[in-house]
Amino acid sequence: MIDFQHVTKKYTTNDKTITAVNDVNLVVQRGEIFGVIGFSGAGKSTLIRCVNLLERPTEGKILVNQKDLLTLSQKELRDVRRKIGMIFQHFNLLESKTVFHNVGFPLSLAGVPKQEIKRKVESLLEFVGLADKANHYPEQLSGGQKQRVGIARALATDPEILLCDEATSALDPQTTSSILDLLRKVREEYHITILMITHEMQVIKEICDKVAVMENGKVIEEGTIFDVFSNPKQQTTRNFVKTVMNDELPASVLEKIYHPKDNSKVYRLIFVEDSTEIPLISEVAKKFDVHTNILFGQIIELQHQPFGNLIVELQGATVEIEAAYEYMKQRVSIEEVKENGY
Ligand SMILES: Nc1ncnc2c1ncn2[C@@H]1O[C@H](COP(=O)(O)OP(=O)(O)OP(=O)(O)O)[C@@H](O)[C@H]1O
Ligand SMILES: [Mg+2]
Known part of the structure; x- marks a missing residue:
């Protein structure tokens, strides 16, 4: 046009x-x-x-x-x-x-x-x-x-x-x-x-x-x-x-990302409409040998649809974390949070 x-x-x-x-x-x-x-x-x-x-x-x-x-x-x-x-x-x-x-x-x-x-x-x-x-x-x-x-x-x-x-x-x-x-x-x-x-x-x-x-x-x-x-x-x-959408991470959360423990990774999950993230987190905790720790969460409306942003820490053996990541990736948009918080 x-x-x-x-x-x-x-x-x-x-x-x-x-x-x-x-x-x-x-x-x-x-x-x-x-x-x-x-x-x-x-x-x-x-x-x-x-x-x-x-x-x-x-x-x-x-x-x-x-x-x-x-x-x-x-x-x-x-x-x-x-x-x-x-x-x-x-x-x-x-x-x-x-x-x-x-x-x-x-x-x-x-x-x-x-x-x-x-x-x-x-x-x-x-x-x-x-x-x-x-x-x-x-x-x-x-x-x-x-x-x-x-x-x-x-x-x-x-x-x-x-x-x-x-x-x-x-x-x-x-x-x-x-x-x-x-x-x-x-x-x-x-x-x-x-x-x-x-x-x-x-x-x-x-x-x-x-x-x-x-x-x-x-x-x-x-x-x-x-x-x-x-x-x-x-x-x-x-x-x-x-x-x-202020999704700047609180300093205490950034601290975790700057100094990750060996057995933990931090991910950002983006979900829209009815992709229900909370059941997903509990599912992951059940299916895989990982602990899940929600560090930050926010939901706003984008074009009249809910749009959420969740920062989750997974703790466990690398292979378990990776399997959990693959599982979540099939369901929501997910990426590892880098040191700068993005
Ligand atoms: N007729 C003109 N003659 C000379 N310079 C111009 C003219 N029109 C715009 N500029 C310059 O071009 C640049 C871009 O201006 P423009 O008006 O397109 O910006 P803008 O993004 O619309 O800004 P604003 O949000 O303030 O409206 C500015 O540096 C402005 O000074
Ligand atoms: Mg203008």
């Missing part, structure tokens, strides 16, 4: 060159909610603005629906852009227009007949839960309501792609959740592909299928939410994961 191929964007100001986006390769599949996370200045906004050519890449290609955007004529580009909606951190509403006219604005621009606009806007306001606010002005709305208007406006032209640039960053956690629920509903009912950028891992955790982590213009890590949360490879990613 969206294919970034070696995308680089450089800015030159006062003979200094900044590489805002540096050789990014990413593929966003149709129907996905794809998140890009990074600290301020990482290049997220620049990257997302390349998707509708608000920024032209200095090098590389962007394919949208297999079309190479950089080779399109003005007219073709306009057609592609019409299929791409965008919502913003600060909503970007027209203060002098009512909610109704804000949502209908892209349609009036496109010369859609008044009756058709009315029908469309009313159904969109219904969809975002603002049917009773049609004649209000933006200043009469809360932040969450303004973003609902922003979403309705973005949907007016029946986009196939929705770009969200920090769409919830100006909202409190509860309002953020309600906007994320709405975005999920947008994907389900309109089958729209959503590319969202954020600096909040909570947002990624709640709504995205996949995530890419950006740092200094580069994508340093990407994968499914499950893979990235269960096995973050880069320090920056770990720091982001930690903000929603």
Whole structure:
């Protein structure tokens, strides 16, 4: 759906060159909610603005629906852009227009007949839960309501792609959740592909299928939410994961890992949904000649599913520990915990 191929964007100001986006390769599949996370200045906004050519890449290609955007004529580009909606951190509403006219604005621009606009806007306001606010002005709305208007406006032209640039960053956690629920509903009912950028891992955790982590213009890590949360490879990613899932091991536990006894090994078990880890531990203790010692355990919700993390020490003869490990490996994701706690 969206294919970034070696995308680089450089800015030159006062003979200094900044590489805002540096050789990014990413593929966003149709129907996905794809998140890009990074600290301020990482290049997220620049990257997302390349998707509708608000920024032209200095090098590389962007394919949208297999079309190479950089080779399109003005007219073709306009057609592609019409299929791409965008919502913003600060909503970007027209203060002098009512909610109704804000949502209908892209349609009036496109010369859609008044009756058709009315029908469309009313159904969109219904969809975002603002049917009773049609004649209000933006200043009469809360932040969450303004973003609902922003979403309705973005949907007016029946986009196939929705770009969200920090769409919830100006909202409190509860309002953020309600906007994320709405975005999920947008994907389900309109089958729209959503590319969202954020600096909040909570947002990624709640709504995205996949995530890419950006740092200094580069994508340093990407994968499914499950893979990235269960096995973050880069320090920056770990720091982001930690903000929603603090699985830093207590010092006393780390001490055990730093100084393992000869007859013991420490494992991290990752379990999802209904893979029941506690019976597994007691099973292992029964089936094998090992002692099991639970050092740390945590469970969070990832995309509305339980996701757990358990650190277990197995004590016993090496051959027994290895057999127990093989047994558990058939049932859950398991790895030995290294000295750094990962
Ligand atoms: N128009 C521009 N001219 C010059 N430099 C720019 C321009 N736009 C962005 N940059 C620079 O490019 C880098 C990436 O900026 P960008 O806005 O993409 O980051 P971001 O990840 O979206 O950050 P934030 O989380 O603060 O929004 C920054 O160093 C920024 O200063
Ligand atoms: Mg930005």
